[in-house]
Amino acid sequence: MRPRTWYLVLAILGTALPYSQFVPFVRDHGLDLPLFISQLFANRVSGFFAFDVIVSSLVLWVFVLLEGRRYQLRHLWAPIVANLAVGVSLGLPLFLYMRERRWDNRPVTTP
Numbered sequence: 001m002r003p004r005t006w007y008l009v010l011a012i013l014g015t016a017l018p019y020s021q022f023v024p025f026v027r028d029h030g031l032d033l034p035l036f037i038s039q040l041f042a043n044r045v046s047g048f049f050a051f052d053v054i055v056s057s058l059v060l061w062v063f064v065l066l067e068g069r070r071y072q073l074r075h076l077w078a079p080i081v082a083n084l085a086v087g088v089s090l091g092l093p094l095f096l097y098m099r100e101r102r103w104d105n106r107p108v109t110t111p
Contacts (some may be wrong), residue, residue, distance in 0.1 A: 001073045011082075014089030039044035056088045064095050071102050 028036055041047045060083055068076040079098070083091030 004097050007097035010093040015086050
């Protein structure tokens with residue numbers, strides 16, 4: 001299987017798994033941001049994971065912008081929006097998919 005296919009599968013999983021936890025929360029409590037933040041930082045372990053994801057998101061944004069420009073990718077906003085809508089679990093594989101697709105479609109030059 002080609003790498004871009006793997007990235008697409010991981011993007012789907014990266015959406016389905018986090019939303020399997022978020023959708024029931026929204027169904028039960030609505031978009032109660034204070035409750036969400038309270039539960040996100042309910043203890044040191046959950047705070048550890050929350051900060052890890054927040055920092056990883058910032059790193060992803062820098063990576064997308066720098067690598068995206070290097071590979072001359074279009075629509076660099078898409079992985080950033082995906083990161084904000086779902087998380088790193090969607091934003092990163094989406095960007096890697098976009099990069100692989102660009103790499104696969106590059107013009108072949110002969111010496």
